[in-house]
Amino acid sequence: MNEKLIIRGGKPLHGEVKVGGAKNAAVAVLPACILSDGVCVIDNLPDINDVSVLKRTLENLGAKIEQPNKHSLKIDCTTIDTATADFDIVRHVRASYYLLGALMSRFDVVKVMLPGGCAIGERPIDQHIKGFTAMGATVITEYGMLKATVPEGCLHGADIYLDCVSVGATINIMLAAVKANGVTTLVNAAKEPHVVDVANMLRMMGAKISGAGTDIIRIRGVEKLSGINYSIIPDQIETGTLMVAAAGTKGDVTITNVIPTHMEALSAKLMEMGIHIEEGESTIRVWADGHYKAAHIKTMPYPGFPTDLQQPVTVLLSVADGTSLIEENMFESRFKHINEIRRMGANVTINGRVAVVEGVEKLTGAPVRATDLRAGAALVIAGLMADGITEIDNVKYIDRGYDHIEEKFISLGADITRKEFPMTDDENDFDTFA
Numbered sequence: 001m002n003e004k005l006i007i008r009g010g011k012p013l014h015g016e017v018k019v020g021g022a023k024n025a026a027v028a029v030l031p032a033c034i035l036s037d038g039v040c041v042i043d044n045l046p047d048i049n050d051v052s053v054l055k056r057t058l059e060n061l062g063a064k065i066e067q068p069n070k071h072s073l074k075i076d077c078t079t080i081d082t083a084t085a086d087f088d089i090v091r092h093v094r095a096s097y098y099l100l101g102a103l104m105s106r107f108d109v110v111k112v113m114l115p116g117g118c119a120i121g122e123r124p125i126d127q128h129i130k131g132f133t134a135m136g137a138t139v140i141t142e143y144g145m146l147k148a149t150v151p152e153g154c155l156h157g158a159d160i161y162l163d164c165v166s167v168g169a170t171i172n173i174m175l176a177a178v179k180a181n182g183v184t185t186l187v188n189a190a191k192e193p194h195v196v197d198v199a200n201m202l203r204m205m206g207a208k209i210s211g212a213g214t215d216i217i218r219i220r221g222v223e224k225l226s227g228i229n230y231s232i233i234p235d236q237i238e239t240g241t242l243m244v245a246a247a248g249t250k251g252d253v254t255i256t257n258v259i260p261t262h263m264e265a266l267s268a269k270l271m272e273m274g275i276h277i278e279e280g281e282s283t284i285r286v287w288a289d290g291h292y293k294a295a296h297i298k299t300m301p302y303p304g305f306p307t308d309l310q311q312p313v314t315v316l317l318s319v320a321d322g323t324s325l326i327e328e329n330m331f332e333s334r335f336k337h338i339n340e341i342r343r344m345g346a347n348v349t350i351n352g353r354v355a356v357v358e359g360v361e362k363l364t365g366a367p368v369r370a371t372d373l374r375a376g377a378a379l380v381i382a383g384l385m386a387d388g389i390t391e392i393d394n395v396k397y398i399d400r401g402y403d404h405i406e407e408k409f410i411s412l413g414a415d416i417t418r419k420e421f422p423m424t425d426d427e428n429d430f431d432t433f434a
């Protein structure tokens with residue numbers, strides 16, 4: 001069966017909502033448990049498909065996992081007895097490549113199925129391989145698998161300069177380096193909140209890491225890492241999605257359990273547009289009472305404007321006063337949502353990595369289709385803002401990264417229902433991971 005979200009738009013969102021744990025931290029923290037010589041209890045996990053796929057993958061490798069509740073896992077990876085992750089589910093989660101970085105600390109030969117195609121761009125992993133190779137591993141691609149061989153039985157420290165700022169490569173090299181022989185210096189490292197979260201978890205386990213959150217991370221390898229109890233950070237992108245929805249529906253919403261400093265790029269942009277933001281210790285209140293101005297968005301690595309919020313903000317700008325410019329500098333084809341919002345009346349012209357958005361009076365509901373995770377979230381926001389009914393197909397993409405997205409919006413007054421429909425034969429599998 002296929003699920004769709006049916007949204008009756010035009011209702012301003014009001015009230016208070018708590019943000020969940022960060023998807024992009026969770027999908028790295030779970031493989032990081034492989035490095036522990038004890039038991040790890042991970043809390044504040046989002047209840048999303050990517051987490052359940054990684055849980056099943058760790059179990060298939062031999063880990064013992066208990067689930068006391070839907071937001072916690074008790075994980076013992078000391079029982080892992082294979083280093084070949086060739087299960088079909090692996091290719092549906094891009095972050096499965098973190099298994100490579102973690103398993104190399106325990107096995108001489110590690111194989112992980114390559115992630116599948118992606119709707120937002122080519123997403124190479126050459127920087128991951130550059131780091132592993134510098135540390136003494138041989139990495140090849142064979143039979144659709146990434147195969148890493150550690151000749152001397154243990155990786156050694158290295159000086160690694162990333163040719164581009166990469167969240168995945170930064171985290172994966174950190175995972176490989178924490179038990180390597182010697183010191184690894186990673187230059188041009190990513191600084192996203194979830195990079196820092198993984199580093200904090202590893203340090204709690206006994207890893208020697210300094211500089212996480214800056215351009216240069218230094219890691220001194222250690223022999224053993226203990227088990228820990230760890231609660232992951234709030235989701236920066238879910239927080240941003242809720243902020244944009246509050247503004248777009250001209251509502252008044254307070255989001256709790258947030259880290260306001262993680263939201264600075266978006267908060268600053270929304271205030272520039274004339275939308276009201278009020279920050280508390282762990283809350284952000286967003287309200288918009290009238291029209292808001294157009295803006296110029298340039299997606300950049302953190303602390304720049306997050307590429308994952310580009311698609312939701314495009315929808316917000318589609319009814320702003322004036323002409324907006326959106327430069328997507330991180331991925332070469334992250335505008336697939338634009339065809340869908342055009343069906344709702346948006347007036348957007350795409351020229352390579354730049355979208356020119358002419359603000360229109362309003363959006364109108366229409367049947368649309370999610371092409372990837374954040375495009376799907378953008379369509380939900382568009383449906384909440386639009387006059388009339390919007391039907392969103394391919395909700396499975398949204399469920400990969402949002403914990404029951406409709407429930408949070410319903411708690412804020414939205415009219416959304418999730419319905420099951422028979423699969424249609426033109427179902428295209430746009431994006432196999434987020």
Ligand code: EPZ
Pocket residue numbers: 023024027094095121122123124125126127128129164165166167168169190192307308330331373374401434
């Ligand atoms: C992570 O992807 C996130 N996914 C993405 O979120 C996010 O958009 C991205 O970081 C940027 O913030 C997870 O954390 C699971 P990158 P990742 O490596 O690690 C190029 C979502 O919606 N690059 O930082 O794959 C790459 O092509 C998802 O939650 C190389 O050239 O992103 C891109 O242009 C979508 N070679 C840029 O770097 C490499 O080896 C940034 O990619 C690696 C990356």
